Amino acid sequence: MTAIFNLSNLDNIDSNKFTEIFTQILEQKFSDDKIIAILLKINQLQYPVEAMIGAFNALKHKMLKINVSNNLLAQTIDLCGTGGDCLNSFNISTATSFVVASCGVKVAKNGNRASSSKSGSADIFEILNIEFSKDEESIISSLENNNLVFLFAPYFHQSLKNIAPIRKLIKQPTIFNYLGPLLNPLQVDKQMIGVANANMIEKMSQVIISQKISQKEVYFVNGDDGMDELTLTANSQIVKLINGNIKKEVFNPTDFGFEKVDIVDLTGGSPEYNAKALIDLLDGKKSPYRNIVAINSALALILAKKANNFQDAIKLVESSIDNGSAKNTLTKMQKKI
Numbered sequence: 575m576t577a578i579f580n581l582s583n584l585d586n587i588d589s590n591k592f593t594e595i596f597t598q599i600l601e602q603k604f605s606d607d608k609i610i611a612i613l614l615k616i617n618q619l620q621y622p623v624e625a626m627i628g629a630f631n632a633l634k635h636k637m638l639k640i641n642v643s644n645n646l647l648a649q650t651i652d653l654c655g656t657g658g659d660c661l662n663s664f665n666i667s668t669a670t671s672f673v674v675a676s677c678g679v680k681v682a683k684n685g686n687r688a689s690s691s692k693s694g695s696a697d698i699f700e701i702l703n704i705e706f707s708k709d710e711e712s713i714i715s716s717l718e719n720n721n722l723v724f725l726f727a728p729y730f731h732q733s734l735k736n737i738a739p740i741r742k743l744i745k746q747p748t749i750f751n752y753l754g755p756l757l758n759p760l761q762v763d764k765q766m767i768g769v770a771n772a773n774m775i776e777k778m779s780q781v782i783i784s785q786k787i788s789q790k791e792v793y794f795v796n797g798d799d800g801m802d803e804l805t806l807t808a809n810s811q812i813v814k815l816i817n818g819n820i821k822k823e824v825f826n827p828t829d830f831g832f833e834k835v836d837i838v839d840l841t842g843g844s845p846e847y848n849a850k851a852l853i854d855l856l857d858g859k860k861s862p863y864r865n866i867v868a869i870n871s872a873l874a875l876i877l878a879k880k881a882n883n884f885q886d887a888i889k890l891v892e893s894s895i896d897n898g899s900a901k902n903t904l905t906k907m908q909k910k911i
Contacts, residue, residue: 581611585619589784592628600636600733606740613741613748621749626777627784630753636733640710640725640759646717647762650680651878653870654755655768655802657694658747664842664863666803666870667768668695669852673871675721676899677890679878682717684758686727697845698852699724703908713760720907730759747771752778766793766874768802772811779815791816793877795825795870799837804869806835806862812873827869830884835862856901868892 577594579587587595599609616625642650653667653674671683685695699706707713708729716723728735734750741748752774755767769775775794782790794813797805804810804825812823827834839862842848855864872887881887894900 581615584612584615584625585622587624587628589624589627589631592625593631594628596629596632597635600632600737602736606743609737609740610744613744616749617746621752621774621777623777623780625749626753626781629749630756630781630784633731633734633750633753633757636731637757638708638730638732638759639761640713640730642714642717642760646680646714647760650682650717650760650762651764651766651874652682652684652758652760652762653766653874654684654758656747656751656755656770656774657802658751659770659800659802661799661801661837661840662842663801663803663837663840664851664866665693665695665698665848666840666866668698669855669863669867670870670874671722671724672852672856672903673867673891673894673900674874674878676894676903677871677875677880679721679875679880680717681722681874682713682725682758682760682762683722684725684727684755686754693842693845693848695724696726698849701845701849702852702904705909716907720903722903722907725759727754731757753781756781763787763789764791764877766795766870766877769794769796770800770802772796775811775813779813779820782815783818788817790818791877793873795873801840803866804873806832806840806866806869807837808834825869825873827865830869830888832865832869835865840866853901853904856895856904858896864895868895 577598653671655667671681675681687694687696706726713723792815795804795810797810798808799805806827810825812825814821851863868891871891872884875881875887881890
């Protein structure tokens with residue numbers, strides 16, 4: 575039996591009703607036209623928090639979860655972004671994952687293929703000859719031995735894969751773009767999430783708070799240029815959600831010795847171009863790419879409690895690149911041909 579509701583009354587529905595609606599969307603119990611109408615109406619309402627929470631709960635229930643020990647989970651963070659900034663930047667969070675892992679932090683990177691950009695994290699991992707897996711044993715092994723694993727979203731969110739053609743017809747971001755980064759299959763307690771639309775950070779925070787996970791710690795980042803990363807072209811906003819409390823900070827790269835650059839200096843290209851740029855970076859090449867990866871890696875190390883302040887974190891990051899540790903993390907993960 576499908577949920578009964580009035581499309582014009584979606585702004586007066588509670589999260590439990592939205593969970594019921596989104597469960598049926600994910601199970602394709604509604605027609606394609608009705609699913610499109612619901613998603614567009616939620617866009618028009620600017621993503622009510624009750625809808626965000628309800629959809630999150632439906633997605634979480636459907637998600638394939640990976641069970642790891644509490645000890646391993648406590649050492650693991652996720653680095654992910656909403657995408658949608660339309661800046662076609664270099665794959666910053668992907669490169670950051672290798673650097674952070676080489677500093678001794680375990681990274682379960684949640685990601686997908688390109689949607690709003692030319693190159694997504696999955697496209698890069700594929701070109702770098704790194705396997706995707708949904709096998710629990712393989713995932714745990716990669717985390718333990720390499721400090722890094724890539725979690726290819728369609729493997730763990732089959733219900734989202736099923737409605738992907740409908741989302742493509744809409745040709746604009748939907749509620750799923752903002753919930754995907756919150757849904758790591760390992761259900762890690764520490765996440766650094768880039769958000770292109772700064773107005774969504776408060777709503778995404780409320781979704782996390784609704785789960786009542788006391789040890790949850792999330793750093794949301796948003797560049798003043800619209801980038802879903804700490805940026806080098808302008809200041810950035812850092813919103814720290816720690817044990818249900820929100821703290822806001824402003825990050826200015828010049829405070830830490832990094833010159834501001836033009837957005838074109840951070841622009842990427844095809845997956846092949848970005849993969850080569852990533853390898854060059856890990857080989858020690860100095861560039862704006864390296865600098866933006868450095869500042870994002872430093873913040874991730876602070877989140878992971880590997881450094882107490884930004885200056886110390888930057889030293890760890892620079893050392894891991896210059897001594898070859900970051901490149902070695904990549905090499906260990908590549909399939910042997």
